[in-house]
Amino acid sequence: xxxxxxxxRADAAQAVRNPLAFIAERWTPSPRTVQRAALAALVMAVxxxxxxxxxxxxxxxxxxxxWPKCTDDSLTTTSEMGVHGIIEFGNRMLTYALSAAVGWAxxxxxxxxxxxxxxxxxxxxxxxxVMGNAVLGGIVVLVGLNPYTVxxxxxLSTALIAVATVMWQRTREGDxxxxxxxxxxxxxxxxxxxxxxxxxxxxxxxxxxxxxxxGDSSEVERIPLNWENITKLHAVLAWVVVTLTFALWxxxxxxxxxxxxxxxxxxxxxxxLGQGAIGYVQYFTDLPEVLVGLHMFGSCxxxxxxxxxxxxxxxxxxxxxxxxxxxxxxxxxRA
Numbered sequence: 001x002x003x004x005x006x007x008x009r010a011d012a013a014q015a016v017r018n019p020l021a022f023i024a025e026r027w028t029p030s031p032r033t034v035q036r037a038a039l040a041a042l043v044m045a046v047x048x049x050x051x052x053x054x055x056x057x058x059x060x061x062x063x064x065x066x067w068p069k070c071t072d073d074s075l076t077t078t079s080e081m082g083v084h085g086i087i088e089f090g091n092r093m094l095t096y097a098l099s100a101a102v103g104w105a106x107x108x109x110x111x112x113x114x115x116x117x118x119x120x121x122x123x124x125x126x127x128x129x130v131m132g133n134a135v136l137g138g139i140v141v142l143v144g145l146n147p148y149t150v151x152x153x154x155x156l157s158t159a160l161i162a163v164a165t166v167m168w169q170r171t172r173e174g175d176x177x178x179x180x181x182x183x184x185x186x187x188x189x190x191x192x193x194x195x196x197x198x199x200x201x202x203x204x205x206x207x208x209x210x211x212x213x214x215g216d217s218s219e220v221e222r223i224p225l226n227w228e229n230i231t232k233l234h235a236v237l238a239w240v241v242v243t244l245t246f247a248l249w250x251x252x253x254x255x256x257x258x259x260x261x262x263x264x265x266x267x268x269x270x271x272x273l274g275q276g277a278i279g280y281v282q283y284f285t286d287l288p289e290v291l292v293g294l295h296m297f298g299s300c301x302x303x304x305x306x307x308x309x310x311x312x313x314x315x316x317x318x319x320x321x322x323x324x325x326x327x328x329x330x331x332x333x334r335a
Contacts, residue, residue, distance in 0.1 A: 020106070020107065020110045020111075021110075023107060023110070023111055024110050024111040024115075027111050028111060028112070028113045029108045029111050029112060031112070031171070033108055034108045034109060034112050034119070034171050035168070035171045035172060037101075037104045037105040037107075037108035037109070038105050038108075038109075038119075038164070038167045038168040038170075038171045039168050040101045040104065040105065041098075041101045041102045041104070041105040041123075041126060041164050041167070041168075042161065042164040042165060042167075042168050042304075043101075044097060044098040044101040044102075045098065045126075045157065045160045045161045045164045046161060046297070046300045046301075046304075047094070047098075048091070048094050048095065048098050048157065049154070049157050049158075049161070049296060049297075049300055050293065050296060050297050050300075051090070051091045051094055052091055052153075052154075052157070053292070053293050053296040053297075054087065054091070054293060055087055055088055055091045055215070056150075056208075056213055056214075056215040057213055057289040057292055057293055058083075058084070058087055058289070059084065059214075059215065060083075060084035060085075060087040060088045060215075061088065061140075061141075061145045061214075061215030061220075062084075062088070062141065062144070062145065062215075063077070063081060063082075063084035063085040063086070063087055063088030063089065064077060064081070064085060064088045064089055064092065064141065065141070066141065066142065067137075067138035067139075067141045067142055068138060070085065070088075070089050070092075076089060077089040092137075095130070095134050095137075098130055099127070099130055102123065102126045102127050102130055103127070105123045105126070105167065106120060106123035106124060106126075106127065109122075109123050109167075109171075110123075116175055118170060118175060119167065119170055119171065122163055122166060122167035122170060123167060125163050126160060126163050126164055126167070129156060129159055129160045129163060130160065132156065133153065133156045133157060133160065136149065136152060136153050136156060137153055140153050144220065144221070145214065145215045145220045145221070146221055147208075147209030147210070147220075147221060147222055147223045148209065148223070150205075150208070150209060150215065151202075151205035151206065151208070151209050154205050154208070155201070155202065155205060158201055158300075158303060161300055161303055161304060162303070162307060165303075165304050165307045165308065165311075166307070166311065169308070169311045170316075173315070173316035173317075174316050174317050175316065176316050176317050177316075178314040178315070178316050179314060179315050179316070179317075180313060180314050181257065181258050181260065181261060181312075181313055181314055181315060182252070182255065182257050182261060182313050183255065186248075186251055186252065186255065186257070186313070187313055189244070189247070189248055189251065190248065190309060190310055190313060191310075192244065193241065193244045193245065193248060193306065193309070194306055194307070194310055196237060196240055196241050196244060197241055197302065197303065197306045199237060200234065200237040200238060200240075200241055200302075201299060201302075201303060203230065203233055203234045203237055204234055204299060206223060206225065206230050206234075207227060207230050207231050207234050209222065209223040210222055210223040210224075210225045210226070210227040210230055211227040211231075211287065212227070212287060213287065213289070213292060231283060234279075235279070235280075235283075238272070238275075238276055238279065241272060241302075242269070242272050242273075242276065245265060245268050245269045245272060245309075246269065248265050248309070249262070249265045249266065249269065252265060260312045260315075261309065261312045261313055263312075264305070264308045264309045264311075264312040265309055267305050267308070268302070268305040268306055268308070268309050271298070271301050271302055271305045272302060272305075274298060275295065275298035275299070275301070275302050278291055278294050278295050278298055279295055279298075282295055
């Protein structure tokens with residue numbers, strides 16, 4: 001049993017001035033702990049998108065009619081507001097769980113030895129995106145679920161998922177200069193794939209903003225477009241993404257690329273097939289709420305899988321740190 005060190009007044013003052021540095025001096029997480037913390041932040045970023053979709057699909061978008069309070073007189077939901085108030089307020093509370101997960105990722109990254117500034121920056125980037133999206137979510141309520149603000153709210157959540165995915169990947173890499181695993185032409189093809197995927201997601205928010213699920217039982221403004229025509233455009237873009245993914249897989253096979261990019265491309269293709277099947281079924285069955293919710297979840301998976309393809313095109317080996325008194329030869333032998 002190790003004794004717990006006494007905390008002096010100077011230690012307490014340091015903890016108040018810089019709590020992250022205070023924790024980092026006394027705790028060194030394992031690499032697996034840092035990876036799990038980053039993964040937890042990513043999972044929570046996806047979960048809050050799914051629960052936000054549940055708010056809209058159950059017509060609970062104005063279950064709490066104001067913000068930051070739930071009503072003008074109550075911070076929390078009341079019994080008179082019924083199940084819609086519970087659903088909307090529950091989604092608001094989930095923001096605190098997301099913030100806690102992001103905070104845990106920041107603390108774990110800050111405490112890792114050696115210190116990696118790139119990881120802490122990614123953690124703080126997530127924090128500020130979460131704070132900005134929380135404010136934007138409040139604006140969404142205050143403007144009565146204006147579809148343009150709802151679309152922006154979803155796109156900012158997509159940006160959060162992107163940063164969380166990058167951080168999760170970086171926790172499993174070193175800080176050396178990235179070494180490309182494929183040629184420039186393949187990299188350009190993947191960037192085209194990423195760009196079309198972003199466009200696909202953006203058009204999906206227009207489908208939502210013009211479609212039948214407005215988010216509340218009251219009269220809610222909609223984007224003045226024919227949602228069926230926008231849905232067809234969305235489907236065309238989806239097929240473009242599928243085609244690009246299929247072409248990328250063949251190109252990677254032709255250039256004898258490493259297994260990493262090949263496996264990530266295969267994973268993306270399988271996710272796209274599942275997402276496409278859900279999309280067509282929901283369209284021809286008049287958009288049942290459960291399938292729409294699954295489609296939103298699938299959108300997150302498609303975005304993560306696309307980013308993993310991009311991140312698999314290079315590698316960052318960990319730098320070998322020679323310990324004091326350790327020869328280079330012995331370090332290489334153990335490696």
